[in-house]
Amino acid sequence: MLRRHRHAARLTLEQLAEASGVSARTLSDMERGRSKGPQHRTVTALADALGLADADRKQLVELAREGRLRDHWARPTGLCELPRSVDDFTGRVAGLAWTRELLRAGDAPGAAGVGLITGSAGLGKTTLAIHAAHALRPDFPDGVFFLDLFGMSPRPLPVDDALGMLLRALGIADQQIPGDVTERASLYRSLLRDRRVLIVLDNAAFEEQVRPLLPGGGAGKALVSSRRLLAGLEGVRRLALGPLPLLEATELLTGILKDRGAPDEGSAVGQLAQLCGGLPLALRIAGNRLVSRPSWNAADLAARLTNEERRLDQLSAGDLKIATAFGLSYEQLATSTRRLFRRLALVPGRNFDAALAAVVGGTSIEEAWNALDELVDLGLLQDRTSERYRFHDLVRLFARDRLQQEEPAAERDALTVTMTSWLLRMATTAGRWFEPGYGDPGQADPDAAELSSAEKADHWLRVNADNWLGALRHGASIGRFTAVLDCAESMDWFSDRWMHAPHWYEVFTLGAEAAAALGDPARQAAQLNMLAWVHLLPREDPETTLRYTAQAIDLATRSGATTQIALAHHHAGGALRRLGRLDEAIAAETQAAQIHLANGDIDRYCHSLGALGTCLRDAGHHTKALEQYLDLLALLNDDRSGMTPSVAAIIRPIALARVGECLGLLGHRAEAIIKLTEAISLMEQVQLPVPQAHSLETLAVLLAEEDRTGESCHAYARAAEVYEAIGDADASSRCRDLANAAP
Incomplete structure (x- = not known):
C-alpha cells in the first residue's frame, strides 16, 4: 500500500524520505515487507508527506498498528514475563x-x-x-x-x-x-x-x-x-506502604490457612497476626509453617512467637526468612550507620529523637541526623511527627540480635549505663522547671539546652515518657539510687500537670525504694506522700491513700521532716473527705495548714487552705466555705504574701472555681456562672485540664438551671473534649451524652 501511494504521488524513495523525515532505508524495509509494523509517528509522517485523504490515511495507520500487534505476539516468549500473582492476596x-x-x-x-x-x-x-x-x-x-x-x-x-x-x-x-x-x-x-x-x-x-x-x-x-x-x-x-492493619493481617493469614485440614481458633489466628506486626512476609512465613505442618495449630506457633528472643528464628519457612529480608537492607548501610542502628535497640521506649540517638551512637547530633536519614531511606526506621523515629517491632528485634552478635556484652552494658544516666539527668532537669522558684534548671547542663523553657520541658517529658521511665527502672536495677531518687523527686510538681498519666505509681514506688536503699527516711516519706497522692486523685483509692500517709507520718516524725508530716495530713484529709469522714478531714487539713504556716511555706499553706474550704463545702457549710475561698483569693492576690507567682497562678483559678461552686450552692447562679467562666479561662491558660473539665461540667449544670440550654450543651461538649484528652473515657462519654440530650 505504501508503494502504491508513493507511485500515485510520483515520488521516488529519496524524495519521500526527504519530505517525511523518514530514512530511505526504513522506507525500503517497509515496501519490501521487512518492517510490517512501523511506529505510529513514522506512519503519520508518511501520510502527511503523501497528502493522504482521511480514508486512505486511516487505512495506512490501521495496517501499521495490526503489524505492530503481530510483531508483539511473534516476539520471543519468556523475556521479562510478569511473575504469577498469589491467589490469596488480601487487603491493600x-x-x-x-x-x-x-x-x-x-x-x-x-x-x-x-x-x-x-x-x-x-x-x-x-x-x-x-x-x-x-x-x-x-x-x-x-x-x-x-x-x-x-x-x-x-x-x-x-x-x-x-x-x-x-x-x-x-x-x-x-x-x-x-x-x-x-x-x-x-x-x-x-x-x-x-x-x-x-x-x-x-x-x-x-x-x-x-x-x-x-x-x-x-x-x-x-x-x-x-x-x-x-x-x-x-x-x-x-x-x-505501611504494615497491614490487624483486621487485614488476620484476613491474609486466614486466607493462607483456608485449605488446612485442622481448623484454628480465630483468637489464636488474630494473636499470631498481631505478633507478625502486620508484615505480609512475616504473615506468609507463619501461614506457610502451619500449612506445611498439619499437626501444629496457630496457638502453638503464637506461643513460640511470644518469646521475643526466638521470634525471628521462628519466622522462617524454607527459603523465606524475615531476618534475611532485614539483613539485605542492613548490609546496604555504612559502617557507622549499622552501628547506630543496632545500638538503637537499647532505647527503652517506642520512639526517640536525634538527641537520644546521638547519645546511644556516641556521635554528634549532625552525624546522628545523617544516619537516621539513611535508616529511614531504607525503611529500617519509621519517621514520625515532631522529628521522632521508631522501629517496627520485628525490625527492633533484628537490631537487638545484630547488637548481641556484633558488640561485646561489656560494651552493651556500658552503652546502657551512659544512656540511662543521660535520660535520668534530662528528665530531672525537665522536672525541675515546675518547682517553685527553681529558675532555669537547664543553665547548668549544656546537654539540656533544648529544655530552655517550661513549655519545652513539658513536651520533652511527655514524648519521652517511655524512655525516661525505662531509664528509671534500669537505674534502680543497677543500684543508681541517688539518680533515681533525684528524678522521682523532680516529678512532684510536674505530676500535677499530667495527673492521669499511667506511670506515676511506678515512678514514686521506685523513688521510695531508692530512698529506703539510701537510708533516708525523710525523702522516703516524701515519696510515700506522692504515692498517697497517686491513690487519692488519679486512682481514686482513698483507703490505700490513708495507708501511705500513715507510713509517711511515721517516717517523717522519726526524721523531723515537718513538711512531710503536713503533706501527709493534707493527703489524709483528701482521703477522709472522699470517705465521708468530714470532721476528721477538716481536722487533718487544719493541722496541715498550721504546720505549713509555722514553717513559713506559704505555697503549701495555700494548698491546704483550699482543701479545707472543699471539706467545709462538702460538709454543707457553704457560707463558711465561700469565706474560706475568698480569704484564699485575697492571699493569692497579695503581692506581699511571699507566695511563688507560678504557684499562685495554678491555685488562683482553682480557688476562683470553688468560689463559683459555692455561689451556685447558695443560689447565686448568675454570679457563679461568671466566676466559673473566668476560672475556666485561667485554667486553660496555665494548662490545668483536670479541674478545667470538672468546672466545665459544673458550669453546664448551672447554665441548664438558668434555661441557657445552648450554652449548657456547649459547656458539656467542651468538658467531654477535655475529659477525653486526659484519658477519662467514662466522664467524656457522660458529658457527650448530656450535650446531645437537649432538645
Missing part, C-alpha cells in the same frame, strides 16, 4: 485503587505515567505491584513486562543490561540494540511512546538506575518498587 484496597487511577490516567501532557511504591522489607511491595499489573493487563495490549533490578544485591543490575533486556522483550533483535547506553535509552523511550505497555521495575537500587528505564511520556506506563525512598526521582507519584 487503597494501594490498588491508587495504582488503577495512576495507570489508567490519560496520555495528556502532565499526566502521571510512573508510580513509585516504597516501604521497608517484608511489606509486600513486589506482591502489590504484580497483583496490580495482572489486574490491569487488559489495559496494556502491547505487553506487561517485569524486571528485577536487584537493588539489595551487592551488584545491582547495570542500566545498560536492564535496557538490553527490556529492548529484547519489546521485540528488538540483538543486532538492532545500540551499544551506547544513551542510545539504548532513547530507543527504549521511543518504543514506549506509542505502545500501551506497562513496565514493572522491581527492587530498584537508586535513582540513576531507574531514570533511563522510565517512559518519556505517551502511552507507556511504569510501576517501580524500592526499599529506598528514591527522593531524587522527579515526575513520579509515590505510594508509601
Whole structure:
C-alpha cells in the first residue's frame, strides 16, 4: 500500500524520505515487507508527506498498528514475563485503587505515567505491584513486562543490561540494540511512546538506575518498587506502604490457612497476626509453617512467637526468612550507620529523637541526623511527627540480635549505663522547671539546652515518657539510687500537670525504694506522700491513700521532716473527705495548714487552705466555705504574701472555681456562672485540664438551671473534649451524652 501511494504521488524513495523525515532505508524495509509494523509517528509522517485523504490515511495507520500487534505476539516468549500473582492476596484496597487511577490516567501532557511504591522489607511491595499489573493487563495490549533490578544485591543490575533486556522483550533483535547506553535509552523511550505497555521495575537500587528505564511520556506506563525512598526521582507519584492493619493481617493469614485440614481458633489466628506486626512476609512465613505442618495449630506457633528472643528464628519457612529480608537492607548501610542502628535497640521506649540517638551512637547530633536519614531511606526506621523515629517491632528485634552478635556484652552494658544516666539527668532537669522558684534548671547542663523553657520541658517529658521511665527502672536495677531518687523527686510538681498519666505509681514506688536503699527516711516519706497522692486523685483509692500517709507520718516524725508530716495530713484529709469522714478531714487539713504556716511555706499553706474550704463545702457549710475561698483569693492576690507567682497562678483559678461552686450552692447562679467562666479561662491558660473539665461540667449544670440550654450543651461538649484528652473515657462519654440530650 505504501508503494502504491508513493507511485500515485510520483515520488521516488529519496524524495519521500526527504519530505517525511523518514530514512530511505526504513522506507525500503517497509515496501519490501521487512518492517510490517512501523511506529505510529513514522506512519503519520508518511501520510502527511503523501497528502493522504482521511480514508486512505486511516487505512495506512490501521495496517501499521495490526503489524505492530503481530510483531508483539511473534516476539520471543519468556523475556521479562510478569511473575504469577498469589491467589490469596488480601487487603491493600487503597494501594490498588491508587495504582488503577495512576495507570489508567490519560496520555495528556502532565499526566502521571510512573508510580513509585516504597516501604521497608517484608511489606509486600513486589506482591502489590504484580497483583496490580495482572489486574490491569487488559489495559496494556502491547505487553506487561517485569524486571528485577536487584537493588539489595551487592551488584545491582547495570542500566545498560536492564535496557538490553527490556529492548529484547519489546521485540528488538540483538543486532538492532545500540551499544551506547544513551542510545539504548532513547530507543527504549521511543518504543514506549506509542505502545500501551506497562513496565514493572522491581527492587530498584537508586535513582540513576531507574531514570533511563522510565517512559518519556505517551502511552507507556511504569510501576517501580524500592526499599529506598528514591527522593531524587522527579515526575513520579509515590505510594508509601505501611504494615497491614490487624483486621487485614488476620484476613491474609486466614486466607493462607483456608485449605488446612485442622481448623484454628480465630483468637489464636488474630494473636499470631498481631505478633507478625502486620508484615505480609512475616504473615506468609507463619501461614506457610502451619500449612506445611498439619499437626501444629496457630496457638502453638503464637506461643513460640511470644518469646521475643526466638521470634525471628521462628519466622522462617524454607527459603523465606524475615531476618534475611532485614539483613539485605542492613548490609546496604555504612559502617557507622549499622552501628547506630543496632545500638538503637537499647532505647527503652517506642520512639526517640536525634538527641537520644546521638547519645546511644556516641556521635554528634549532625552525624546522628545523617544516619537516621539513611535508616529511614531504607525503611529500617519509621519517621514520625515532631522529628521522632521508631522501629517496627520485628525490625527492633533484628537490631537487638545484630547488637548481641556484633558488640561485646561489656560494651552493651556500658552503652546502657551512659544512656540511662543521660535520660535520668534530662528528665530531672525537665522536672525541675515546675518547682517553685527553681529558675532555669537547664543553665547548668549544656546537654539540656533544648529544655530552655517550661513549655519545652513539658513536651520533652511527655514524648519521652517511655524512655525516661525505662531509664528509671534500669537505674534502680543497677543500684543508681541517688539518680533515681533525684528524678522521682523532680516529678512532684510536674505530676500535677499530667495527673492521669499511667506511670506515676511506678515512678514514686521506685523513688521510695531508692530512698529506703539510701537510708533516708525523710525523702522516703516524701515519696510515700506522692504515692498517697497517686491513690487519692488519679486512682481514686482513698483507703490505700490513708495507708501511705500513715507510713509517711511515721517516717517523717522519726526524721523531723515537718513538711512531710503536713503533706501527709493534707493527703489524709483528701482521703477522709472522699470517705465521708468530714470532721476528721477538716481536722487533718487544719493541722496541715498550721504546720505549713509555722514553717513559713506559704505555697503549701495555700494548698491546704483550699482543701479545707472543699471539706467545709462538702460538709454543707457553704457560707463558711465561700469565706474560706475568698480569704484564699485575697492571699493569692497579695503581692506581699511571699507566695511563688507560678504557684499562685495554678491555685488562683482553682480557688476562683470553688468560689463559683459555692455561689451556685447558695443560689447565686448568675454570679457563679461568671466566676466559673473566668476560672475556666485561667485554667486553660496555665494548662490545668483536670479541674478545667470538672468546672466545665459544673458550669453546664448551672447554665441548664438558668434555661441557657445552648450554652449548657456547649459547656458539656467542651468538658467531654477535655475529659477525653486526659484519658477519662467514662466522664467524656457522660458529658457527650448530656450535650446531645437537649432538645
